Amino acid sequence: MRKWITQPIIGLWKQQIPGFEVYITPRFADAMAIAEAGADIIAIDATLRNRPNGETINTLIPQIQQELGKQVMADVDTLEVAIAAVKAGADFVGTTLYGYTKDTENYTPPGFELLEKMVKKLEVPVICEGGISSPQHAQKAIELGAYAVVVGTAITGIDIQVKNYQTALMEVKTFGS
C-alpha cells in the first residue's frame, strides 16, 4: 500500500502468542516489522493485560516513538485503560477493543459510550473503531467527536456478509417450507 498511496497508514500485526490474550501488535518486534512495512501510525493493544517479554505500555509506547519514529494508536476497551495509555504517551486512542475483553464482554461495538467519555476526558484525538457497519454509524461517531472512523468488516468482510445472507435465507426456507 505504501507504494501506491500518500495518505497516513495505520498498521498493526495480529499475533496469537500462547499464554497471552494480547494479540494486536503485542511486542516491540512486531511494531518494528510494521514500521519497516511503511506504516506511519502503529496500533497496539494498550490494555493492561500481560504481554510477552515483560513489555508494558509504559515501555512499548515510548520505544516505538523514539526508536522507530512512529506515532502510536492505543487500542483500548475502557476509559481507565485509555487514560493510562495517554499517560504513557499514546498519540491516538481507539475504541477498538470495546466488547472484546473480559471487562467489556457484555457490551457490543460500536463503543459510542466509550467514545463520548474519551472525547470529554482526553486531550488526544479519539478514533472510533469496531462495529461501524453503516454510513450513519460513521456520521454518529464524528458527531460525538471522533477524530476519525475505522470501518473494517462492513467493507472488507465480504465472506461474512455472504454468510449472513445465506443464513438468513436458509432460515426463511426452513421455516417457510
Ligand SMILES: CC(=O)N[C@H](C=O)[C@@H](O)[C@H](O)[C@H](O)COP(=O)(O)O
Ligand atoms: C477486536 C479486533 O481484533 N479488532 C481488529 C483490529 O485491528 C479488527 O479485526 C477489526 O476488523 C477492526 O477493529 C475494525 O472493526 P470492524 O471490523 O468491526 O469494523
